[in-house]
Every structure is written in C-alpha cells, then in structure tokens.
Amino acid sequence: xxxxxxxxxxxxxxxxxxxxxxxxxxxxxxxxxxxxxxxxxxxxxxxxxxxxxxxxxxxxxxxxxxxxxxxxxxxxxxxxxxxxxxxxxxxxxxxxxxxxxxxxxxxxxxxxxxxxxxxxxxxxxxxxxxxxxxxxxxxxxxxxxxxxxxxxxxxxxxxxxxxxxxxxxxxxxxxxxxxxxxxxxxxxxxxxxxxxxxxxxxxxxxxxxxxxxxxxxxxxxxxxxxxxxxxx
Amino acid sequence: xxxxxxxxxxxxxxxxxxxxxxxxxxxxxxxxxxxxxxxxxxxxxxxxxxxxxxxxxxxxxxxxxxxxxxxxxxxxxxxxxxxxxxxxxxxxxxxxxxxxxxxxxxxxxxxxxxxxxxxxxxxxxxxxxxxxxxxxxxxxxxxxxxxxxxxxxxxxxxxxxxxxxxxxxxxxxxxxxxxxxxxxxxxxxxxxxxxxxxxxxxxxxxxxxxxxxxxxxxxxxxxxxxxxxxxx
DNA sequence: ATAGTTGGTGATCAGGCGATAAACAATCAT
DNA sequence: ATGATTGTTTATCGCCTGATCACCAACTAT
Numbered sequence: 202x203x204x205x206x207x208x209x210x211x212x213x214x215x216x217x218x219x220x221x222x223x224x225x226x227x228x229x230x231x232x233x234x235x236x237x238x239x240x241x242x243x244x245x246x247x248x249x250x251x252x253x254x255x256x257x258x259x260x261x262x263x264x265x266x267x268x269x270x271x272x273x274x275x276x277x278x279x280x281x282x283x284x285x286x287x288x289x290x291x292x293x294x295x296x297x298x299x300x301x302x303x304x305x306x307x308x309x310x311x312x313x314x315x316x317x318x319x320x321x322x323x324x325x326x327x328x329x330x331x332x333x334x335x336x337x338x339x340x341x342x343x344x345x346x347x348x349x350x351x352x353x354x355x356x357x358x359x360x361x362x363x364x365x366x367x368x369x370x371x372x373x374x375x376x377x378x379x380x381x382x383x384x385x386x387x388x389x390x391x392x393x394x395x396x397x398x399x400x401x402x403x404x405x406x407x408x409x410x411x412x413x414x415x416x417x418x419x420x421x422x423x424x425x426x427x428x429x430x431x432x433x
Numbered sequence: 434x435x436x437x438x439x440x441x442x443x444x445x446x447x448x449x450x451x452x453x454x455x456x457x458x459x460x461x462x463x464x465x466x467x468x469x470x471x472x473x474x475x476x477x478x479x480x481x482x483x484x485x486x487x488x489x490x491x492x493x494x495x496x497x498x499x500x501x502x503x504x505x506x507x508x509x510x511x512x513x514x515x516x517x518x519x520x521x522x523x524x525x526x527x528x529x530x531x532x533x534x535x536x537x538x539x540x541x542x543x544x545x546x547x548x549x550x551x552x553x554x555x556x557x558x559x560x561x562x563x564x565x566x567x568x569x570x571x572x573x574x575x576x577x578x579x580x581x582x583x584x585x586x587x588x589x590x591x592x593x594x595x596x597x598x599x600x601x602x603x604x605x606x607x608x609x610x611x612x613x614x615x616x617x618x619x620x621x622x623x624x625x626x627x628x629x630x631x632x633x634x635x636x637x638x639x640x641x642x643x644x645x646x647x648x649x650x651x652x653x654x655x656x657x658x659x660x661x662x663x664x665x
Numbered sequence: 666a667t668a669g670t671t672g673g674t675g676a677t678c679a680g681g682c683g684a685t686a687a688a689c690a691a692t693c694a695t
Numbered sequence: 696a697t698g699a700t701t702g703t704t705t706a707t708c709g710c711c712t713g714a715t716c717a718c719c720a721a722c723t724a725t
Contacts, residue, residue, distance in 0.1 A: 219671085238556065240472045243713065253674055255715080264713065320552055323618050324470065334620045364632055367611075367623035371633045374610030375603030382602070386555050388566045391599035400596055401603045404640030412635045451701090475683065485704055487685080496683065 223260050226250060231271045235317040239268055239325070272329055275318045279309040280336070288344045295352050296406060299345070303376055303398045306341075311380035311394075320385065342369040349406070353414040365413060372405045455492050458482060463503045467549040471500055471557070504561055507550045511541040512568070520576045527584050528638060531577070535608055535630045538573075543612035543626075552617065574601040581638070585646040597645060604637045 233246050243264055247254040261267040287302050310316065323330045346361035346369050361369070379397055382388040391397050465478045475496055479486040493499040519534050542548065555562045578593035578601050593601070611629055614620040623629050 222672090238472075240470075242711075244711085252672095254713090255675085256673055258714065259672075317556060320556060324549060324552060324556075326619065330618050331620055334614065334618060363623050364628060367629050368632050368636060370611065370614070370622075371607030371629070371636070374613075375607035378606030378610060379599075379602070381606075382566065386562050386566060387558065388563055390602075391595050396596060397599050397603070400600050400644065403644045404600060404603070405636060406640070407643045408636030408638070408640030411639045412632065454702095474681075476681085486683090487705085488703055490684065491702075 226257070226260055227267070227270050227274060230267055231275060231318065232314060234268065234271055234321070235314045238321055271318065272322060272327070275315060276329055276333055279306075279315070280340075281305070281309075285340055285344065288341070288348065291348075291351070295348050296402060298348070299402050299406075300395075300399060302341075303402070304395060307376065307380060307394065307398070310377075311384060313384045316380055316384050320381075337373065338366065338370075342366055342373060345369050345372075349409050349413070352406075353410045355414055368409065368413070372401065375401055458489070458492055459499070459502050459506060462499055463507060463550065464546060466500065466503055466553070467546045470553055503550065504554060504559070507547060508561055508565055511538075511547070512572075513537070513541075517572055517576065520573070520580065523580075523583070527580050528634060530580070531634050531638075532627075532631060534573075535634070536627060539608065539612060539626065539630070542609075543616060545616045548612055548616050569605070570598065570602075574598055574605060577601050577604075581641050581645070584638075585642045587646055600641065600645070604633065607633055 229250055230246060233249050234241055237245065243257055244254045247257055250257075257264075257267065261270070284302055284306065287298055287305075290298060310319075319330070319333075343361050343366065346365045347357065350357060350361070350365075376398060379390055379394070383390045461482055462478060465481050466473055469477065475489055476486045479489055482489075489496075489499065493502070516534055516538065519530055519537075522530060542551075551562070551565075575593050575598065578597045579589065582589060582593070582597075608630060611622055611626070615622045
C-alpha cells in the first residue's frame with residue numbers, strides 16, 4: 202500500500218478559496234453528469250476531480266444538492282438580458298435582428314454540456330424544465346410574434362394568439378434541434394450553422410407574412426381567416 | 434410470512450404461450466423503462482409485471498438483452514412502408530400529402546413511450562439512434578425535398594443539396610418538438626395538432642418556394658443563388 | 666513552538682443492484 | 696396415475712452505491 206508522499210502530490214495545486222473550490226467542483230460535476238447522466242456514481246465523479254469521494258460530502262450535503270447546483274448554473278447561465286432588447290429594436294430590420302439573436306442564443310446553448318443536461322433534467326420531469334420553456338415563450342417567442350405582426354402590418358392587439366405562438370415554436374424548435382442532432386446524437390449536420398439559421402429565418406419570415414397576414418398576397422395554400430387549416 | 438395460496442392467485446390469469454408471455458414482458462418493460470429510464474431496477478420491473486425478479490432471467494439472458502429487445506420493438510414498430518408512396522404520389526397535391534403524412538407519422542411517434550425511449554437511447558449514444566436519423570433523412574426528408582423541388586419547377590438533379598436537406602430538418606424538427614414539449618416536458622401546447630402541422634406546412638411551403646427557387650417571385654429576404662444567406 | 670481550525674482521507678455501513686442455484690408448483694404426454 | 700417438462704419462487708451471492716465517522720495533514724493565529 203503506497204499511501205505516503207501526499208505532500209508533494211498536492212503541493213503543486215495552489216490552495217483555492219473555499220468558494221472557488223466549491224465552484225470548481227460544481228463546474229466539473231456539470232461536465233461529469235452531462236456525460237454520465239445523473240446516475241453517475243459519486244466515486245467516479247470524485248476520481249475525475251482528483252479527490253476522494255467522502256470529500257464531496259464536505260462541500261455538499263448530498264448528491265441531490267450537488268445536482269441541484271448543477272441545474273442552477275446550467276439553466277441560469279445562458280440568459281442574456283440584452284436579447285430582449287435586441288429582438289424588439291425596431292430601428293433595425295427584423296430579419297437582421299433574428300439572425301443575430303439566434304446566432305448568439307445558439308452559441309450559448311449548442312454545447313454538449315448544456316443540451317445533455319437539459320434533456321436529462323427533462324426526462325426526470327423536473328419543474329425547472331417547464332419553467333425554462335415558459336421563459337422562452339415569454340421572453341423570446343412572444344416578442345418574435347409581436348415583431349412579425351408589426352412587420353406584416355397586423356394590429357398589435359396584445360398577446361399573440363395560440364396558433365401564432367405555436368408557429369414561433371416551430372421555428373425555434375427547427376433551429377434548436379440542429380443542436381440536438383449535432384451534440385446529442387453526434388449526427389452529421391450542415392456545417393454552416395449561420396446558413397441553417399439564415400434559411401430557416403427566410404422561409405419562416407416569407408411564409409409567416411403570407412400565411413398569417415389576412416391581407417397577404419395570394420397564398421399558395423388555403424387558409425381560413427382564423428388560421429385554421431382547410432384540409433384539401 | 435404469508436407465502437401460501439399461490440394457486441388461487443394465479444388461477445385467474447390464463448396461461449399464455451411462451452412467445453406471447455415473452456412479448457407481454459417486452460411490452461410492459463418498454464412502458465416501465467420509458468418512465469424510469471434504463472437504470473430502473475429489475476425488481477421494480479418484475480413487481481410491475483406481477484412476477485418475481487428471477488423469472489425475468491428465464492426469458493432474457495440479461496437485463497441488457499431485454500433492453501435491446503425494447504429498442505427493437507420501439508424503433509422498428511413505427512415505420513410504415515406506405516409513407517414513402519404517400520409522399521411521392523404526384524397525383525395528389527403536395528400540401529395534402531404532407532399533411533396526411535405528418536398526421537400519420539406523429540400519430541405513431543407522439544407517445545410518451547416512444548419519445549422517452551428515443552431520448553434515453555440517444556443520451557446513451559447508441560448507434561440505433563443515428564441509424565434512425567439516417568432512415569428519416571433517406572425515406573422522408575429527401576423525398577420531401579424532391580417533391581418541393583418538383584413543385585416549384587426546379588430541375589430534379591439527383592440528390593437534394595445539403596442546405597435543402599437541412600431546411601427539411603427544420604420543418605421536421607419544428608413539428609417533432611411539439612411532441613417533445615407535450616409528452617416529455619408535459620408542457621402546454623396548442624391543442625389542435627392538425628392545425629399546428631397545417632400552419633407549419635403552409636409557412637414552409639410558401640417560404641420554400643420563394644427562398645429556394647431561383648426564379649421565385651420577389652423574395653422578402655436577400656438570398657444569393659447558392660442559398661447562402663446575405664447578412665444584413 | 667503550539668493550539669485551533671479547516672481540508673482531506675481510509676475504513677466502513679446499510680441498502681440496492683444484477684445475477685445464480687436450488688427447490689417447488691403446474692402442466693403435459695403417455 | 697406417473698414421469699418428464701416447463702414455469703415460478705425463495706434464498707442467496709458478490710458487487711456497487713450514497714453516506715458517515717474517526718482520524719490525519721495542513722495552514723493560521725497566537
């Protein structure tokens with residue numbers, strides 16, 4: 202049993218402040234759990250941290266508490282207050298605002314770390330996930346719908362309708378799933394993310410204008426005034 | 434310890450053929466794993482089946498083998514050969530074919546069972562998931578692109594381009610994620626699935642026509658002939 | 666130098682896991 | 696009815712898990 206020489210081994214890493222060390226643990230735990238899932242063992246995690254397993258329990262009362270901190274950092278980290286202003290800044294063309302927003306947004310969430318934690322949490326049925334979806338709807342999608350309505354000359358009658366919001370979800374999801382395919386399924390995707398976003402926006406904006414504006418040009422598909430689809 | 438009366442208790446359920454019983458096990462295991470994840474215990478599973486845990490090992494050599502059978506049934510079950518024909522049947526309007534296809538397709542995969550297994554498998558990094566994505570691309574998306582090209586009068590020059598295929602993914606994902614929100618995240622969605630699909634298709638088809646057809650009408654957004662987006 | 670506080674480890678516990686073996690119960694062929 | 700065969704359970708094994716406790720090492724203040 203080679204238990205000796207603990208001095209030298211640890212002498213290299215300088216002593217961090219307790220808070221910093223804690224944060225370091227959370228950061229590495231995030232990486233670990235995003236790979237192994239939340240059923241990953243505390244011993245494996247500790248090994249990855251270069252410490253022994255009981256030490257975790259000095260910093261966190263239980264594994265669940267550690268996991269909760271992981272959630273918090275992952276979910277709260279990305280949201281940039283500037284995005285709301287960007288989306289509603291009518292001094293710039295809508296197309297340009299959306300392109301810039303989706304590039305910035307996907308720069309943040311299109312990581313293996315973020316996406317995997319997101320789905321692990323979702324499959325667990327945690328509230329935090331529904332909360333996040335609500336935030337996306339409030340801060341992003343309903344703004345986008347409002348701006349689209351303005352763009353095509355529709356009245357700004359308060360909240361977006363449910364079909365409009367759902368259509369914004371279709372756009373959002375179409376872009377979002379590019380990241381899922383790439384980072385969760387390791388599936389090949391169009392290399393140029395910018396181009397994917399650009400095309401998605403072009404199709405969405407032209408389509409939205411013709412489908413949702415009552416006074417739109419001769420729509421290619423038959424749509425009643427209510428937005429309900431006339432099937433064949 | 435009440436160990437007696439095993440006769441009566443089991444007398445009710447008639448004896449099934451071995452194969453049927455096996456299938457019943459797989460079916461209920463699918464349900465179980467879709468809820469608990471594949472880390473769910475074999476004892477819990479057995480309790481759900483109304484039998485004891487060791488019995489599972491008479492029907493399946495190991496837990497992993499059982500899981501593989503679960504995958505097989507879930508992934509192979511849905512694919513309907515008729516869908517390819519439906520998508521390419523040019524005697525009917527494209528809009529109508531797509532609406533019918535996506536309604537049928539989502540009728541099959543929009544279940545808590547299917548979607549959750551799909552993501553559990555995906556997070557594990559299993560090949561079967563990449564395989565499925567490839568199938569979707571070959572059997573569904575490239576057909577859709579071909580049909581769209583035909584619809585807008587573009588030449589049928591073999592395979593779809595990468596940007597076109599990616600655009601089809603945006604449509605597919607936009608629709609697919611409706612099910613994810615509803616059945617995985619238990620999040621409220623537009624009640625009328627048919628309407629969601631209809632609107633998504635309307636926007637996509639009108640948008641696609643104007644964005645991807647070189648000779649399209651006056652597109653609202655600036656797009657070079659290559660499909661690459663001109664930013665601002 | 667010494668006492669006190671904090672950072673970290675080794676040993677260990679109770680419980681749950683997947684899996685196995687031996688015994689019992691029920692059915693079937695004759 | 697009897698023996699063979701299949702279906703099912705009880706008991707158990709070795710391993711791994713999250714968590715705890717007593718102890719050791721290191722830095723800080725005096």
